[in-house]
Amino acid sequence: xxxxxxxxxxxxxxxxxxxxxxxxxxxxxxxxxxxxxxxxxxxxxxxxxxxxxxxxxxxxxxxxxxxxxxxxxxxxxxxxxxxxxxxxxxxxxxxxxxxxxxxxxxxxxxxxxxxxxxxxxxxxxxxxxxxxxxxxxxxxxxxxxxxxxxxxxxxxxxxxxxxxxxxxxxxxxxxxxxxxxxxxxxxxxxxxxxxxxxxxxxxxxxxxxxxxxxxxxxxxxxxxxxxxxxxxxxxxxxxxxxxxxxxxxxxxxxxxxxxxxxxxxxxxxxxxxxxxxxxxxxxxxxxxxxxxxxxxxxxxxxxxxxxxxxxxxxxxxxxxxxxxxxxxxxxxxxxxxxxxxxxxxxxxxxxxxxxxxxxxxxxxxxxxxxxxxxxxxxxxxxxxxxxxxxxxxxxxxxxxxxxxxxxxxxxxxxxxxxxxxxxxxxxxxxxxxxxxxxxxxxxxxxxxxxxx
Amino acid sequence: xxxxxxxxxxxxxxxxxxxxxxxxxxxxxxxxxxxxxxxxxxxxxxxxxxxxxxxxxxxxxxxxxxxxxxxxxxxxxxxxxxxxxxxxxxxxxxxxxxxxxxxxxxxxxxxxxxxxxxxxxxxxxxxxxxxxxxxxxxxxxxxxxxxxxxxxxxxxxxxxxxxxxxxxxxxxxxxxxxxxxxxxxxxxxxxxxxxxxxxxxxxxxxxxxxxxxxxxxxxxxxxxxxxxxxxxxxxxxxxxxxxxxxxxxxxxxxxxxxxxxxxxxxxxxxxxxxxxxxxxxxxxxxxxxxxxxxxxxxxxxxxxxxxxxxxxxxxxxxxxxxxxxxxxxxxxxxxxxxxxxxxxxxxxxxxxxxxxxxxxxxxxxxxxxxxxxxxxxxxxxxxxxxxxxxxxxxxxxxxxxxxxxxxxxxxxxxxxxxxxxxxxxxxxxxxxxxxxxxxxxxxxxxxxxxxxxxxxxxxxxxxxxxxxxxxxxxxxxxxxxxxx
Numbered sequence: 001x002x003x004x005x006x007x008x009x010x011x012x013x014x015x016x017x018x019x020x021x022x023x024x025x026x027x028x029x030x031x032x033x034x035x036x037x038x039x040x041x042x043x044x045x046x047x048x049x050x051x052x053x054x055x056x057x058x059x060x061x062x063x064x065x066x067x068x069x070x071x072x073x074x075x076x077x078x079x080x081x082x083x084x085x086x087x088x089x090x091x092x093x094x095x096x097x098x099x100x101x102x103x104x105x106x107x108x109x110x111x112x113x114x115x116x117x118x119x120x121x122x123x124x125x126x127x128x129x130x131x132x133x134x135x136x137x138x139x140x141x142x143x144x145x146x147x148x149x150x151x152x153x154x155x156x157x158x159x160x161x162x163x164x165x166x167x168x169x170x171x172x173x174x175x176x177x178x179x180x181x182x183x184x185x186x187x188x189x190x191x192x193x194x195x196x197x198x199x200x201x202x203x204x205x206x207x208x209x210x211x212x213x214x215x216x217x218x219x220x221x222x223x224x225x226x227x228x229x230x231x232x233x234x235x236x237x238x239x240x241x242x243x244x245x246x247x248x249x250x251x252x253x254x255x256x257x258x259x260x261x262x263x264x265x266x267x268x269x270x271x272x273x274x275x276x277x278x279x280x281x282x283x284x285x286x287x288x289x290x291x292x293x294x295x296x297x298x299x300x301x302x303x304x305x306x307x308x309x310x311x312x313x314x315x316x317x318x319x320x321x322x323x324x325x326x327x328x329x330x331x332x333x334x335x336x337x338x339x340x341x342x343x344x345x346x347x348x349x350x351x352x353x354x355x356x357x358x359x360x361x362x363x364x365x366x367x368x369x370x371x372x373x374x375x376x377x378x379x380x381x382x383x384x385x386x387x388x389x390x391x392x393x394x395x396x397x398x399x400x401x402x403x404x405x406x407x408x409x410x411x412x413x414x415x416x417x418x419x420x421x422x423x424x425x426x427x428x429x430x431x432x433x434x435x436x437x438x439x440x441x442x443x444x445x446x447x448x449x450x451x452x
Numbered sequence: 453x454x455x456x457x458x459x460x461x462x463x464x465x466x467x468x469x470x471x472x473x474x475x476x477x478x479x480x481x482x483x484x485x486x487x488x489x490x491x492x493x494x495x496x497x498x499x500x501x502x503x504x505x506x507x508x509x510x511x512x513x514x515x516x517x518x519x520x521x522x523x524x525x526x527x528x529x530x531x532x533x534x535x536x537x538x539x540x541x542x543x544x545x546x547x548x549x550x551x552x553x554x555x556x557x558x559x560x561x562x563x564x565x566x567x568x569x570x571x572x573x574x575x576x577x578x579x580x581x582x583x584x585x586x587x588x589x590x591x592x593x594x595x596x597x598x599x600x601x602x603x604x605x606x607x608x609x610x611x612x613x614x615x616x617x618x619x620x621x622x623x624x625x626x627x628x629x630x631x632x633x634x635x636x637x638x639x640x641x642x643x644x645x646x647x648x649x650x651x652x653x654x655x656x657x658x659x660x661x662x663x664x665x666x667x668x669x670x671x672x673x674x675x676x677x678x679x680x681x682x683x684x685x686x687x688x689x690x691x692x693x694x695x696x697x698x699x700x701x702x703x704x705x706x707x708x709x710x711x712x713x714x715x716x717x718x719x720x721x722x723x724x725x726x727x728x729x730x731x732x733x734x735x736x737x738x739x740x741x742x743x744x745x746x747x748x749x750x751x752x753x754x755x756x757x758x759x760x761x762x763x764x765x766x767x768x769x770x771x772x773x774x775x776x777x778x779x780x781x782x783x784x785x786x787x788x789x790x791x792x793x794x795x796x797x798x799x800x801x802x803x804x805x806x807x808x809x810x811x812x813x814x815x816x817x818x819x820x821x822x823x824x825x826x827x828x829x830x831x832x833x834x835x836x837x838x839x840x841x842x843x844x845x846x847x848x849x850x851x852x853x854x855x856x857x858x859x860x861x862x863x864x865x866x867x868x869x870x871x872x873x874x875x876x877x878x879x880x881x882x883x884x885x886x887x888x889x890x891x892x893x894x895x896x897x898x899x900x901x902x903x904x905x906x907x908x909x910x911x912x913x914x915x916x917x918x919x920x921x922x923x924x925x926x927x928x929x930x931x932x933x934x935x936x
Contacts (some may be wrong), residue, residue: 002630025630033840040613041519046630 001025001364002066006052007073008035008328011098011123014353017068019360022043022443027061030073053081055089061090068363070356071097076104079342080115080382081399082147087116091138094118094363096356113328119359123352128243129350131325134344135232135248136217138323138417141205141344144374145212147384147414147433152212153183153383155220158204169198176221177422180210183411183437184381185298189335191380191439193409203339207376209383209411209435211419229297229323230254235282235312236303236360237264240327242299246252256291258282283308294319302327313342334378361445371433375440379422383411383437386447389429393448403452407439410450453934457517460526461615464598465529466503469536470496472589476540480578487606488576489541499536514613522614524932527923529595530915534558535901537586546575551641551904558911560586561594562918563800565676565880565887566910568900572681583677584666590918591673591702592643592802593619599636607754616922622797623808624840624851628710631899642709643800644821647672650698657690667691671698671700674801676770683772683895690755692773696756696763700733702796703767705807724835725796725806729766732806736762736786743783761787766803770887777894784890791880801884802853811839811847817917853921856882865906878902883913 001024001059005012008030016039020026026045029052030036036047041397050057051056052073063069071079076099085094096119100109108120132144140156158164169182186205190199200206210218210256232248234241237259244270244429245255255275259265262279269277278286282303293299299321301312306328324343328334340382358373371385388395394402399422400412413420414433420426428434444450475498480489490817500648519756533559536544541553553569557912559566561585570726575583589597612632625636647668654664678684682691704726711720720726741758748754760773765787776787794803822830832839861879866872870892878899888895899910916924926932 023631025634027630044630044632046627064630 001068001096001360002027002062003068003070004029004061004063004066004070004086004362006030006069006079007045007098008032008047009040009072010349011072011352011356012070014331014349015072015356016043022064022361023294023325024360024364027066029057029061029279050287051078053064053078053085055085056266058082058086058089064092066090066093066096068096068360070360071110073098076101080117083116084114084188085419089291092358095358096121098123100124100354102239102242108356118147119356120266121352121355122226123348124238124240125243126355127327127346127348128240128247129238129242130346131300131344132247133231133325133449134325135253135300135323136227136251139219140215141374142376144376144383146372147419150212150419151209151412151435152215152415153207153209153214153374153411153431153435153437154215156206156208157225158200158202158206158255161204162202163202163418164200164206169194169200169294170196170197175444176218178210178214178217178221180208180214180218181419181421183207183209183383183409184377186338186380189338189378191377193407193437193439195284205338205377207381207437209421209437231296232256232295232298232300233258233291233296235265235287235288235299235301235309237243237261237268237277237325238302238304240302241300242268242271245272249274256296258287258291282312288315293321296321298323300324300325300327304329306330309340310337310340314340317341317343320440331379331433340376350379364445376437380440381437382444383435384444386430386434388402388430388434388447390430391448392428393451395430396427398425398427404450405442405452407442408450409437410433411437453524454513454515454521455519456513457515458511458521458528459506459596460513461525461767462532463503463506463510463597464602466506466536467595468594468598468601469533470499470503471501472539472585476578476582476585479811483577485576485578488540490576491540492544494535495539495680497686498539499900506691519614519617520932521927522618522859523781523926525921526615526618527593527915527919527927530919533594534561534915537561537582541579542581543577545574546579551907552900553796555899555907555911556583557586558914559882559887560584560652560675561590562801563587563590563673563886563916564882564885564914565670565677566882566893567677567887567898568907570898570900571680572635572677572732575900579664580666584669584675584679587677587925588647588669591671591675592639593657595619596636596639599632600615601661604634606895619718619919620707620798621802621918621920622805623811623850624797624843626707628707639706640708642713644673646701646709648697650694653698654691657694657927659686661692667695668698670771671769672702672800674699674702674766674767674769674795674799674885676764677775678771682758688746689753690761692756694770696760698767699767699771702769702889703729703763703799704802705796705798707798714904719835722835724749724810728810729796730804732790733762733766735800736766736790740783740786743780747779748860751879762790763774765790765886766793766801767799768884768886770881772888772895775894775896777890777896783815783878788877791877791884791886794884804884807834808847808850809846809902810834811916812851814839814845815848838895851919853925854883857913857921859914862908864909868906870901877895878910879913882910885914885918 003024004027005205008028020043028045029048033049037184040047048061062084073079075264079097082416086093095117097117097122140154144153184207187193231254234257237257241257246340248255258278265277265279277371300317307328315325316324326342326345328347331350334345337345374383376383410422412435413428473492477489477492536555537557542550543546547553555568628638629635650671651664653666670677708720737759741754745754756773761776764771793809794805795801797805797807818830866875873890874892878893881889
């Protein structure tokens with residue numbers, strides 16, 4: 001399948017990396033030749049220099065026989081124009097555009113057909129939504145939901161005094177007293193699919209599959225005290241901060257935003273009358289202290305600079321803030337962050353990229369395709385959601401009799417709205433939602449791909 | 453330096469060479485030449501054993517593959533296939549000296565076509581086939597061939613781009629389609645189709661099948677190993693004309709064929725390089741025909757010989773239908789000049805390439821104008837599009853490296869005491885992958901007279917010419933080998 005990516009920025013490259021491993025024919029358009037050259041050196045793609053919103057360049061990139069256009073250029077207007085132009089040249093093309101300006105959100109919905117958009121993505125909004133979910137359920141580093149929010153994969157870190165430290169997997173059930181499944185463990189930068197004799201260690205990051213309704217029990221039995229987040233401090237007043245503050249205020253939390261730029265502060269206080277907007281430098285300890293950081297239940301650091309975010313989060317962790325969220329823009333650095341107490345790490349680029357990849361897979365393979373794909377464990381493993389259909393093999397056969405490929409694991413089966421964490425006796429039927437965790441180097445396009 | 457990844461590629465290349473030797477082995481067995489067949493089998497065995505060892509060393513891989521690894525990998529691959537490829541000649545004792553055997557196969561893989569054999573017809577058919585087949589493999593590139601076979605998952609990354617850049621000729625190497633495997637498939641598909649077409653035309657002209665296959669391989673790779681002592685002279689005028697046309701076709705940039713296949717005819721017609729290439733061919737043929745008119749009987753024979761020789765020299769093939777060493781000085785000089793230019797970038801031919809020549813001329817023109825009007829902003833255009841300054845700079849530097857290697861080699865082989873014309877034409881002919889030169893290395897003579905040292909220099913020249921200098925010079929640079 002031929003895919004064109006317009007805009008070779010951070011998101012463009014991340015999509016290129018993912019899609020080129022999956023074997024799509026990618027053409028990337030950008031006006032900066034140097035950036036194109038470096039992408040060409042890293043991935044199996046073709047590049048076209050020029051303005052992606054012009055007919056000439058789009059034709060050169062082969063828009064006529066492309067099936068999908070992903071517009072991720074810097075400006076929203078260019079992305080829109082690019083999609084409209086592409087649609088004129090090839091009426092059957094699917095288009096995805098990144099639109100970040102909240103002012104466009106209404107007309108995007110009403111003018112969908114005019115803009116010829118199949119999907120509009122707002123990475124900041126996505127990130128804010130993810131952060132909101134984490135703040136609603138503090139204690140987990142990350143939450144990914146599946147099967148219409150009935151199942152989640154949550155990420156935990158084994159602390160020194162954790163009840164799970166030095167516990168082997170077979171004894172897990174006796175501690176947590178609820179049915180969950182450990183699907184992957186990230187240790188020293190390696191993703192492990194643990195067996196029964198696996199022993200947890202300090203600093204392991206554990207990925208657990210659990211029905212949404214047992215999450216509270218899980219947290220309680222693990223001894224992770226979670227009190228409801230009431231006061232949130234947000235460092236940095238960008239778009240994500242706006243979206244996050246807006247939704248947190250709606251559910252009755254108290255929000256403080258610290259922003260350096262006076263004009264931005266005024267704009268924010270106009271938009272968010274119920275939030276405290278503080279004009280100042282979030283990296284200054286004195287200011288944070290005087291604004292009462294120590295009394296906050298959560299801190300979200302999302303200034304524009306990754307380094308400052310990390311420093312702020314480290315400081316907040318030292319103060320003992322129960323929940324810390326760090327936004328970073330360069331996810332390549334996230335492996336270094338594994339060993340630092342910076343709380344949950346959120347990368348809007350990765351969120352945006354996985355949404356797009358999900359859409360691309362759906363376009364490619366209408367029947368039997370993955371419903372959703374979430375990358376976990378720093379992208380070393382993937383959790384893929386499928387719906388079993390008539391073409392799926394081995395329906396109704398107990399799992400213990402199936403031969404799954406090495407490094408794949410069925411972590412949950414949802415049957416008629418009831419979620420089951422499977423054991424050897426479980427089986428799936430037609431119409432069931434099945435979630436599979438696999439090492440990221442193996443690409444699963446269909447449920448049948450997991451069988452030997 | 454990521455030695456393990458390089459070893460992996462080398463191990464795969466060895467398997468490819470081993471497979472490539474199989475047809476020749478069967479021909480030997482068919483002819484009942486068991487001794488030669490055995491020497492092929494020994495060579496295959498050595499290649500497979502080496503490959504397994506390399507595979508074992510490189511079983512755990514990690515880390516990246518960058519342009520440094522790309523360059524080194526390509527040059528090491530070419531040296532390795534030459535060392536393995538020469539073994540059948542050596543084992544069968546049909547070329548008793550190892551250096552001579554190496555010279556012969558390097559000349560084959562680099563599509564030079566320069567030989568050290570005084571009597572080609574004495575070689576057994578399996579070895580003749582292997583010589584010609586090496587032209588075919590070397591013409592489009594062995595690593596590009598490898599990319600056709602390795603599974604797609606192996607080149608998700610851009611690492612293969614470094615290999616393509618290092619192996620393919622031309623200042624600005626690009627893919628035809630986004631995926632490298634499909635690009636390699638498209639290139640080899642076009643290559644194969646043209647070769648088969650050539651073969652059909654030759655066989656239709658009454659050429660024996662074995663001769664047709666070998667000639668088609670030699671033409672396709674623009675190599676020029678003949679299987680007769682007089683190269684192409686004894687074949688019918690029809691066969692000579694077919695070869696003239698096909699040599700010309702293989703000297704055209706392969707992306708032009710891809711454009712034709714995707715029905716973009718106008719861009720092909722407007723291609724500046726193609727126009728210059730055909731223009732010079734017609735001009736040079738006319739001039740030479742005028743110059744040698746009194747040597748042959750009749751217009752058609754004169755034109756045939758002129759066109760064949762111009763085509764064979766321009767596309768750096770190196771077949772011959774007549775001894776052009778006996779031609780007047782003007783014609784010989786013109787041929788010598790054409791040797792420098794070579795054919796189009798992105799073809800199987802060697803030489804400086806028309807694209808570089810055009811860029812150099814345009815850049816010079818710009819420099820002159822810039823001196824006259826210092827404030828005027830001027831850019832160099834090719835086919836109506838701006839040429840990147842980086843490409844212009846590397847083209848300039850390429851010419852410097854090119855001149856430097858020619859001058860140094862010229863000096864080094866002069867120790868053997870042949871005439872200046874012979875030495876100069878030998879270096880130019882080897883470096884540009886043509887084959888025959890003038891006087892002592894003319895179309896009817898060969899390179900056997902040179903000493904071992906000179907042969908090594910010429911082997912280096914052939915490889916440097918085929919890989920376009922940089923990969924080999926990169927190999928010689930000490931810094932490349934420092935552990936980092």
